[in-house]
Amino acid sequence: MEEILLILFGLIIGSFLNVVIYRLPIEKSIVKPRSYCPQCNQNIKFYDNIPVISFIILGGKCRNCKAKISLQYPLVEIFTALTFWLSYSFYFSISPVYTVFTIIFLCIIVVLAIIDFKHMILPDEFTIGGGVLFLIYSFFNPIITYKSAFISAFGSALIFAFLYFFYLKVRKIEGLGFGDVKMMILLGAFLGIHKLLIAVFLASLSGVIIGFIFIIFKGKDLKTKLPFGTFLGFGTYISVFWGDNIWRFIQSLSH
Secondary structure: OHHHHHHHHHHHHHHHHHHHHHHHHHOOOOOOOOOEOOOOOOEOOHHHOOOOHHHHHOOOEOOOOOOEOOOHHHHHHHHHHHHHHHHHHHHOOOOHHHHHHHHHHHHHHHHHHHHHHHHOOOOHHHHHHHHHHHHHHOOOOOOOOHHHHHHHHHHHHHHHHHHHHHHHHOOOOOOOOHHHHHHHHHHHHHHHHHHHHHHHHHHHHHHHHHHHHHHHHHOOOOOOOOOHHHHHHHHHHHHHHHHHHHHHHHHHHOO
16 A cells, blocks of 8 residues: 555656656746646646646547647656656555655656756756755665765766866867766765766766667767767666666676
C-alpha cells in the first residue's frame, strides 16, 4: 500500500515537473496561472489534468482545440513515479531522509535534462540553488562525507571550467556551456567522488555515441552542439542507483 501511494504521489509531482519544464525557460510563474493549453490558452479542467489517465482519455489532444499534447507529459509523470519507487526500494531501509533527498535530487535532474534538451540552457535556480541545498545536506548525508561532497563539487566544477575556457580561448568554440560547469557543483554535492566519476563517464560515452550517430546519419560535424546537461542527467540517474556496482566492476577489472 505504501508503494502504491508513493507511485501515485510521484505521478502528481511529475505533473508539476512538466509545468516547471514548460514555464521556467520562458520566465513564467510556476505557481500561477493554473494549467492551460499553450495553443488555445484555455484553462485545463481538473478532470483533464489527471496524470497519465487524462492523456489516454483525451487521446493525446486538447479537449477544446484538439491540438496534440506532447508525449513528454505522460512520460515525465511515469518516469517521476518510477523515480519515487526506485528511490524507496534502494534507500528507504538505509535512511528515509536520504530517500527524500534522493527524490528531490533526481527531480531536479529530470527538469534540467529536459530543459537542456529543449532549450540548451541549465537554469541557475536548479544548478546553483540545488548545489547549495545539497552541499548543506552533505553534513547529514549518510552515504558520503561532506569532504567528499565539497571536493567532488568544486573539484569537478574547476575541471569543467578549465575545459570551458580552453575550448573558448584556444579552439575558439564553446565545447561546454557554463551551465554544465555549474551543474557539476550540484552533481558532486550529492553523488560524491566515485558516483560522480561514473556519471561523467556515462555522460561522455553516451554523448560520443549520439554525436557519431548525428555525424553519420544526420550529416552533422564535430562542431555540432549537443545538450551535455541531458547526457549528464542520464549518467547521473544511472549512477545514483547502480553507480556503486559499476565502480566495483571497474575495480575488479584491475585485479
